[in-house]
Amino acid sequence: MDLIWDGSSRSKWTLVLAHGAGASMHSDYMQYFAEQLAHQGIQVGRFNFPYMVTSIETQRRRPPDRAPKLLDAWEEIIKRVSERMCAQGCNQRLAIGGKSMGGRIASMSTHHAGVDALVCLGYPFHPPAKKDKLRIEHLPDIKVPTMILQGERDTFGTREEVRGYCLPRKIKIRWLHDGDHGFKPRKRSGVTQTENWDTAIESIVGFLDGL
Numbered sequence: 063m064d065l066i067w068d069g070s071s072r073s074k075w076t077l078v079l080a081h082g083a084g085a086s087m088h089s090d091y092m093q094y095f096a097e098q099l100a101h102q103g104i105q106v107g108r109f110n111f112p113y114m115v116t117s118i119e120t121q122r123r124r125p126p127d128r129a130p131k132l133l134d135a136w137e138e139i140i141k142r143v144s145e146r147m148c149a150q151g152c153n154q155r156l157a158i159g160g161k162s163m164g165g166r167i168a169s170m171s172t173h174h175a176g177v178d179a180l181v182c183l184g185y186p187f188h189p190p191a192k193k194d195k196l197r198i199e200h201l202p203d204i205k206v207p208t209m210i211l212q213g214e215r216d217t218f219g220t221r222e223e224v225r226g227y228c229l230p231r232k233i234k235i236r237w238l239h240d241g242d243h244g245f246k247p248r249k250r251s252g253v254t255q256t257e258n259w260d261t262a263i264e265s266i267v268g269f270l271d272g273l
Contacts, residue, residue, distance in 0.1 A: 063109045063110060063111070063112065063115065063135060063138065063139065064109065064110070065078075065107045065108065065109050065139070065142070065143070066087065066107070066108050066109075067105065067106070067107050068096040068097055068099070068100035068105070068106045068108075069099070069100030069101075069103070069104060069105035069106055070100075070103075070105055071105060071150050071154075073103055073104055073105040073154065074103070074153075074154065074155065074270075075103075075104045075105065075154065075155050075156075075157060075179075075270045076104075076105045076106075076107065076143065076147060076154050076155070076156050076157070077099065077104050077105070077106050077107070077156075077157045077158070077159065077181060077266075077270070078106075078107040078108070078109070078139060078140075078143055078156070078157070078158050078159075079092065079095065079096065079106060079107070079108050079158075079159055079160045079161070079164065079181075079183075080108075080109065080111065080136070080139075080158075080159075080160030080161070080163075080164025080165070080167065080168060081108070081110065081111070081114065081160060081161055081163075081164050082160070082161040082162035082163050082164055082184075083125075083126045083162060083163040085161075086110050086114050086117075086118060087108035087109060087110050087114075091161060091244060091259075092108055092161065094259055095183070095259070095262075095263065096108055098259075098260070098263045099263055099266060099267070102263065102264075102267045103267070104266075104267065104270065105154070107139075107143060109135075109139055111126065111127065111132055111135050111164075112127065112131065112135060113125070113126055113127045113131075126163060129167065129170070132163075132167045133167060133170060133171060136158070136167055136168060136170075136171040136174075137171065137174060140156075140158065140171065140174045140176065140177060141174075143156060144156065144175070144176040147176075155178040155179070155270075155273070156176050156177055156178050156179075157177075157178060157179035157180065157181055157270060158171065158172065158177055158179075158180060158181075159180055159181035159182050159183065160182070160183065161183045161184060162183070162184045162185070162186050162218070162243065163186060165180075165181070165182030165183055165184070165185055165210075166182070166185060166186055166197060168180060168182070169182060169185075169200065169201065169204060169208070170200055172204050172205065172206045172208075173205070177206055178206060178207075178273070179206050179207045179208070179209075179269075179270060179273060180204060180206055180207070180208040180209070181208075181209050181211070181266055181269070181270075182208070182209070182210045182211065183211050183262065184211065184212060184213065184216060184218065184243050184244065184245070185210045185212060185218070185219060186218040186219070187218055187219030187223065187224060187227070188218060188219060188223075189218070190217040190218060191217075193223065196227070198227055198229070201229060201230065201233060202229075202230050204230075204232075204233070207232065207234075207269075207273055208232060208233045208234065209233075209234045209235075209236065209265065209266065209269045210233060210234070210235045210236070211235075211236050211238060211245070211262040211265060211266070212224065212235055212236070212237055212238065212241075213237075213238045213240075213241025213242050213243060213244070213245045213246075213247075213258070214237050214238065214239060214240055214241055215240060215241060215242050215247075216241065216242060216243045217242070217243060218243055221237055234269065236261075236262065236265040238258040238261060238262060239251060239253050239258060239261075240253065241255075241258050245258040245259055245262060246258070
């Protein structure tokens with residue numbers, strides 16, 4: 063798995079982001095967040111899970127691997143990034159996270175040594191139309207500061223639904239106005255997708271700066 067980097071290695075924070083189930087680290091969404099966060103002083107790393115690497119190489123769409131293999135990938139990435147940071151002087155702090163599935167798997171990997179924070183972009187609280195199949199049982203066990211950026215209309219967990227989950231107070235949620243799973247609002251909302259993306263980026267920067 064290759065890592066690509068945006069931003070300075072002298073940044074206080076390094077944030078490693080994993081992609082969602084259907085789009086790679088090169089999607090417009092992932093590139094925008096990486097580039098804009100880098101402009102705000104955060105070094106951002108991105109990588110593709112092994113199934114996505116194979117999908118790109120074969121030019122055939124593939125479903126994600128099962129969770130154990132995705133967790134192994136995150137463990138390898140955390141180890142590599144931690145070694146890289148130490149080689150640069152061990153002066154940085156490490157946050158992990160990602161889009162949807164990538165953020166969910168990151169949330170199950172925060173116990174690894176060296177992880178200081180978690181950032182989830184559109185957390186998949188449940189599959190669309192399957193509100194009873196919640197993916198929140200491990201969230202109370204997360205020990206590091208956590209921020210979830212979530213669209214108010216996200217079919218993987220709306221604002222109204224998430225309000226009823228009684229999540230730990232240490233998990234901060236920033237709601238994006240009228241946003242869907244990619245934070246895209248409806249035209250009548252009066253805001254644009256880019257504005258929601260920029261709001262999310264400002265929230266991430268403020269969250270990490272405050273730690």
